[in-house]
Amino acid sequence: MHVVVVTKSTPDTAAKVTVDGSGNVTWKEAMVINPWDEYSVTEAVLLKEAHNIKTTVLTVGEEAHNEAVKQGLAIGCDQGIRVWDSTLANADSLQYSRAVAAAVQKLGDVDLVIFGKEQADTGTDQHVYQVGRKLGWNVIGSVFKIQEIDFAGKTIKVVRLVEQGKQVVAGKLPAVISVVKDINEPKYPSFMGIRKASKAEIPVWDGAALGVDFGLPGVKVSAYQNPPERAGKVQMIDGDSADEKARKLVEKLFEDKVL
Known part of the structure; x- marks a missing residue:
């Protein structure tokens, strides 16, 4: 019995991301775990605790x-793996x-493979369905609750969250499933978990190791x-009373063709 949770590091959503004169995307803040993945990693650990799985x-x-891998380990996942190959630089979702x-x-x-709802840096989720297609497995998106497994x-x-309910x-x-943030309250690493994760060796698999181009x-x-x-620009509306200010505001909006 084995659950894999897929995660990545992204710029902090509070980071100020800019494009420099050479067209490079830059930010000063540290990378963090993809915010949606806090819920998927937590769900994997909850399944481990409930079913004694890997x-x-x-x-x-x-x-x-x-x-991102170390945070997953610190929260309670058993092992971490990173896939990297020079041909994956600037990879699209299919790669x-x-x-x-x-x-x-x-x-x-x-x-079971668990993803967060989407990747915060690209705002996309097609990779979830592409992975399911590659594996030939069922895919269920926007999971709100694992009712039975x-x-x-x-x-x-x-239980899935859909537009109508x-x-x-x-x-x-x-x-393969993707989970929404309503599925759980994210677990956060303990001090001992962080120490253990910091010492963990994370194997790196390239294309040759995976036997894939x-x-x-x-x-x-x-x-x-x-x-x-x-x-x-800001224009202050003056007046002796609220009614006068409101009247002047409406007149200004008509004048500027806002109303």
């Missing part, structure tokens, strides 16, 4: 992504998914640009 935290990327699927297949005994019987029943879905294991990206970003600057 958990692996997996990432694809350069050494900076070790931080990324090929790497994740190959790593899951190399592990060999995986029942039977690792021996190879079945899973979940909630939906109960049952399927067979192995499967990641190929070339089919989608390439041609350029990044800062959003255009907005020139704004």
Whole structure:
């Protein structure tokens, strides 16, 4: 019985991200675990505690992504793996998914792969479905609750958040799921967990180790640009009373053709 949770490091959502004169994306703050993955990692650890299963935290990327793996280990995952190959530089979601699927297949005994709802840095989630396609497994997105899971019987029943409310879905294991933030309260690393994770060795698997050619990206970003600057001004509306101020405001809005 084995659950793999896939994570990555991203810029802090509070970071000020800018594009420099050479077109490079820069920020000063440290990388953090993808915020959506706090919930997926926690869910993997909760499943471990409830069912006495093995958990692996997996990432694809350069050494900076070790931080996300270490947080998963500090919270309670059993082992961490990083996939990296020079051909994955500037990878698109299809290459990324090929790497994740190959790593899951190399592990060999995986029942469930868990993702966070999306990647905060790209705002995308197609990789979840691409991994499921590569593995040939069922995919269930936007999971709000794992209602039942039977690792021996190879079945899973979940509650999904949908636009109209909630939906109960049952399927067979192995499967790929993505979880929403409502699924749990994130666990945070203990001091002992952080110490243990800091000493952990994280194996790195490349294309040769996985026996796969990641190929070339089919989608390439041609350029990044800062959003255009907005020139704004503030005009104070004076008046002896609230009614007078309101009247002047309405007149100004009509004058500027806002109303």
